[in-house]
Amino acid sequence: MAEELLLNRRLIPILGGLLMLAATSSGASAADKPRQDTFVATASTGVGAPLPVDINPSDIAIRADGAIGLGYLYKASGKAVGQAEGTVDYVEHGHLYFFNPADPTTFAGSSFESGVFTIHTRDHGTQVDVSVADTNPQAYQQGVQTTHIGHSAALKLAESRLHIKVADGDVTYGYFTFIDQYGTFTGYASTDFRQFAITIKF
Secondary structure, rough: HHHHHHHHHHHHHHHHHHHHHHHOOOOOOOOOOOOOOEEEEOOOOOOOOOOOOOEEEEEEEEEOOEEEEEEEEEEEEEEEEOOOOOEEEEEEEEEEEEEEOOHHHHEEEEEEEEEEEEEEEEEEEEEEEEEOOOOHHHHHHHHEEEEOOOOOOHHHHHHHOOOOOOOOOOEEEEEEEEEEOEEEEEEEEOOOOOOEEEEEOO
C-alpha cells in the first residue's frame, strides 16, 4: 500500500509535467483559434471514503436490467497552465449502479452524465471565468491500465523540471476522456482518481 501511495504521488506530477511541456511548447494562439491548457487537479469530494465522490441517495435512477443508480458528485480543483493560466475547478455528475445499494459487492457499473471545467484566468487584467463542458457524455471512457515507462528524452526533461527521479518499470494509472468541439482528449489519474492531469483545447 505504501508503494502504491508513493507511486500515485509521483505519477501525477510526471504525467502533468509531460502534458505541461506539450502545452507550453505550442505557442500563443490567435484570437480565432482554440486555446490549450493543462489542468492538474485534486479531488475535494469523498474525503475519507473509498471513492473520491459524494453520494446523493435521493438521486435515484433505475436501469433496464434492474440495477439501481445512486447519484454521485465529483469535484476537483487545481492549476491551469498554458494559454489561459490560473486555477481550475472541475465538477462531474453521474450515477453509480448496484443491484443492491446496501451491498457494495453488487456494484454494476457507472454512468457519466456531465463534466465541466471552469478556468479562472485573467484577460488584460480582468478576472474571467471560462466554462468548458463535455459535449458527448455518452462517449465517455475511463479505466485503469498498466504501461512501461522508459527513460525517454521527454521523461528526463520532466524529471529535471519537477526535480523528481523515476526508475524504469511498469506503471499502473487511471485514464479518462473529455470531449468538446475540438476533439477527444485523454486525461491521466492516480488509480483512485483523486488526482488527475489533462490537456484540452477549448
